[in-house]
Amino acid sequence: MPGIDECLLEAMKLPGARGAAVVDWTSGLALGTAGESQSGDHEATAAETAELARIAAEYQSFAPADGSDWSDDDTPVEDLIVSSRDSYHVLQFVRTTFDSSVFLYLWLGRTEGNLALARIRLREMARQLVLG
Amino acid sequence: MLHRLAAEKATGSLMRERGxxxxxxxxxxxAESPDTPGxxxxxxxGGALSPEQWGEALTEAGPQQLVGRFLVDRGHFPEGALELCHLGALYDAAFFVLGRGGGPARFRYGVAHWMGAVRPVPVDAVQRETSRRREMLNEIWPEDDTDTQPLVQTGLGLDTGLPRRQRxxxxLVDGVxxxxxISRALGRPAFHTLVDVRRLAAAGIVTAARRPPRAANAPTRLPETSAAPDVSLLRRIKNALEAL
Structure with missing residues (x-):
């Protein structure tokens, strides 16, 4: 059964992966990191991505029509994608059986990265991380 | 003291007033603190584990300080989930243990914890995170009386647009x-609740029920001259203006 480090190593195997992290979006804490971060500081990147995740998770504009209930099997917001000139940043929310606010973060180089594959794999990893 | 203990690779428990x-x-x-849910x-x-399963793990693996390992090996918990929850609890309690005014620290060599190591964290990371969290709270709302006092709703009403976790x-804010x-009632890390309570305080929805009494003979403190703007004052003025 994978722990945080195995999950991050798995994410780093994706084509174009430059950095990955498991982050708590309420506090901005990096619970685990791998590879590099765009700012050169994983902790700063975690705090910044957490702010983005919090807005997506909390603002009503992004909630599905059936409401933003986080106790369902699926999180109301699944993932976030930021595309920049040279990168993709993918944030995948993680649903846990205890109260938490966690997401997986992956930084991909835009030329080598495969966004569709990354989204599918991150979703699987988010499940494996908490369900084994 | 923590840096010295880290440098000498010490094993044991560091006790302060708050945990x-x-x-x-x-x-x-x-880390453990009476201010945070264990x-x-x-x-x-949330039903992730039954109280019986928890009790069994404590009885079976507590004496060997391997409760964490036991929960994973018995299939109660995948390793990842346990790491997420445990790390969250560790940083949560450490925030209170290492908080300002936590009193003197006492270190007892050789003391182990029944949980056992799940995912050890460097002392530096814990200290950095603790001060970052303190700053984060102050940026949301600069007054800290809502962190410890009983909380009361101001009567402004719960806005329908309130995020679910904040709502x-x-x-649960009832004047007592x-x-x-509230963290214990929700089974949620205490820092998460502090963040939401400060947001609610900033929005004027929740406030501390009892203001800390001011000592009658406290000397009047003149504000120090500083080039930086007084964020606390500016926010209070902004809130007062918005409430008009």
């Missing part, structure tokens, strides 16, 4: 419960 940090080989492996509350509140906190009580 205890447990070190193994100079790294933090666990791992038992976090894991059982859950606001609904403190942020720590």
């Amino acid at each position: 205890t940090l447990y070190l193994s080989d100079g790294q933090v492996i666990h 791992l038992d509350v976090l894991l059982t509140a 859950a906190v606001a609904e 419960r403190t942020a720590a009580d």
